[in-house]
Amino acid sequence: MRVVLPSSVRRHPARLFLSAATVAALAATSACSTSSPAKTSSSSTAGSKTIQVVAAENFWGSIATQLGGDHVKVTSIITNPDTDPHSYEPTAADGRTIAGADYVITNGIGYDAWSDKLLAANPGPNRMALKVGDLAGKKEGDNPHQWYSHDSVYKVIDQITADYKKIDPADAAYFDAQKQTFTTQALAKYNQLEADIKAKYAGTPIGASESIVTPLAESVGLKMMTPETFLDAESEGTDPTAADKAAIDQQISGKQIKIYVYNTQNSNPDVVAQVNAAKAQGIPVAQVTETLAPASATFQDWQTQELQGIADALKAATGK
Numbered sequence: 001m002r003v004v005l006p007s008s009v010r011r012h013p014a015r016l017f018l019s020a021a022t023v024a025a026l027a028a029t030s031a032c033s034t035s036s037p038a039k040t041s042s043s044s045t046a047g048s049k050t051i052q053v054v055a056a057e058n059f060w061g062s063i064a065t066q067l068g069g070d071h072v073k074v075t076s077i078i079t080n081p082d083t084d085p086h087s088y089e090p091t092a093a094d095g096r097t098i099a100g101a102d103y104v105i106t107n108g109i110g111y112d113a114w115s116d117k118l119l120a121a122n123p124g125p126n127r128m129a130l131k132v133g134d135l136a137g138k139k140e141g142d143n144p145h146q147w148y149s150h151d152s153v154y155k156v157i158d159q160i161t162a163d164y165k166k167i168d169p170a171d172a173a174y175f176d177a178q179k180q181t182f183t184t185q186a187l188a189k190y191n192q193l194e195a196d197i198k199a200k201y202a203g204t205p206i207g208a209s210e211s212i213v214t215p216l217a218e219s220v221g222l223k224m225m226t227p228e229t230f231l232d233a234e235s236e237g238t239d240p241t242a243a244d245k246a247a248i249d250q251q252i253s254g255k256q257i258k259i260y261v262y263n264t265q266n267s268n269p270d271v272v273a274q275v276n277a278a279k280a281q282g283i284p285v286a287q288v289t290e291t292l293a294p295a296s297a298t299f300q301d302w303q304t305q306e307l308q309g310i311a312d313a314l315k316a317a318t319g320k
Contacts, residue, residue, distance in 0.1 A: 049168045054101040056115045057085055058292045059147045060132065060156065062299040064105055066186060067160050069178045071171050075101075077115075079295050081265060086237070090114050098122045102167055105160070108133030111144035128163055135159055145235075147299075148288075149215035150194055157183060190300050193307040194220050201314045207248065207257040207278070209271045210234035213288060216261075216310075225257050234266065245270060252277045258317040259283060261310065265290040284313035 053074040055061030061076030068074065075097050078085045085107075098104060099122040106115040108131040119129060133144065136152040146152035161179045165172040202221030208214070211231035217224045224231075230244035251257050252274065260278040262271065264287050278285055286309045292302050314320070 048171060051102045051164060051167050052100055053103045053105070054097050056104075056106040056112045057147075058295060059299055059302070060105045060107065062292065062297075062302075063153070063156060063182075064103075064160055066182050066298070067157065067175065067178050068164055069174065071168060071174060072164070078112075078291060081289065081291055081293050081295055083291075085112055085291065088112070088114055090118050094118060095122050099124065101127055103127065103163060104129045105156075106131050107144060107146070109138045109142055109144035109146070110140050128167060130156070130159055130163060132156055143211055143214055145212040145215055148212060148219070150219040152215070154183075186298070186300050189304045190307065193304055193311060197222075197307065197311050197314065200320050201311075201318065204259075204314060204318065205257050206259050206261060207251055207274070207283075208261045209263050209274065210266055212263050212266075212290060213261045216288070220307075220310075225251055234268075234271065240270060248274060249277065252281055252283065255281055255283065257283060259286055259310070259313040261286045261288060261313075263288050263290060265293075284316045286310045286313040 048071060051068060051072045053061075053064050053068065053072050055064055055074060055076045057078045058076035061074050065072065065074040077090070077094055077097070078088060095118055098118045101124065104115075104119060104127060106112055106119075106129070111133075132146055132152065133139075133142070135155050136146050136149070138144070138146065146156075157179060161175050164175045168175075197220040203223055205223045205225045206213075206217060207226045208217070208224065208231060211228070212235060214224055214228075214231060216222075227244045227247055230240045230248060233240040233244070252260070257278075260275065260283055262275050262285055275285055286306070288306045289302075292299070297305075
């Protein structure tokens with residue numbers, strides 16, 4: 001498999017400090033969207049509402065869009081694949097978008113701490129909010145990449161649908177139908193690929209460049225060999241230990257892993273060296289990304305492409 005190694009810079013930890021002036025500016029913003037004016041629960045057709053939804057990240061935004069159909073307008077804040085959600089600094093326009101929202105979806109678990117600042121600075125008495133980490137039962141310090149967890153994704157689907165029905169009860173049957181279509185049709189290939197990988201390759205040892213791969217590995221039953229401390233360090237932008245790097249070098253040189261999974265949006269010399277070493281040993285390398293790639297992709301198209309790449313790498317490595 002061809003691996004493109006970008007010259008991207010290691011991300012920084014998820015820390016955001018907003019000055020008092022910035023918070024005041026955000027709080028003073030008016031209720032409108034970054035792309036077009038956001039009108040709270042505006043009428044789309046007679047007797048129907050258009051729910052104004054804001055998603056901190058576009059992978060959750062894609063799901064929210066498909067579950068809401070014609071009865072929602074979704075604005076995602078993080079849409080550029082080159083933007084690091086951990087260290088994103090919100091703008092006054094983001095504040096205006098939040099202020100005009102009926103419903104806000106954030107990831108939580110320390111991944112998008114800036115979104116908490118936006119919500120606090122732009123209160124909405126009738127606004128509903130979903131924090132995915134809380135829904136998934138995760139706390140600060142747990143793995144934040146829950147869009148790679150099959151179970152968490154389905155919890156989010158259920159909760160978004162339930163919340164849409166609370167906001168717009170007149171269209172409850174429509175939202176139920178949207179959910180049925182999304183889970184049985186749109187996600188059919190996603191579900192099948194995960195089931196196939198689990199059936200064929202459960203227990204297969206793999207290596208990875210960072211912790212984004214861990215929830216996926218757990219969902220499909222792959223055995224993560226890379227030290228968790230290395231995965232977390234790479235995800236958080238801190239320096240991994242020499243002991244962890246030596247352990248990974250040994251895993252690769254001894255072919256203790258069957259494939260190596262690489263987040264192309266978070267690269268640094270340590271990761272590049274591991275990718276090159278894996279290729280030199282004939283260990284297939286599969287790729288994943290942090291956010292939708294391309295940004296116009298749907299959640300399911302993005303995920304199935306990555307799952308297919310992992311399945312192909314596993315087949316090449318094991319012959320199964």
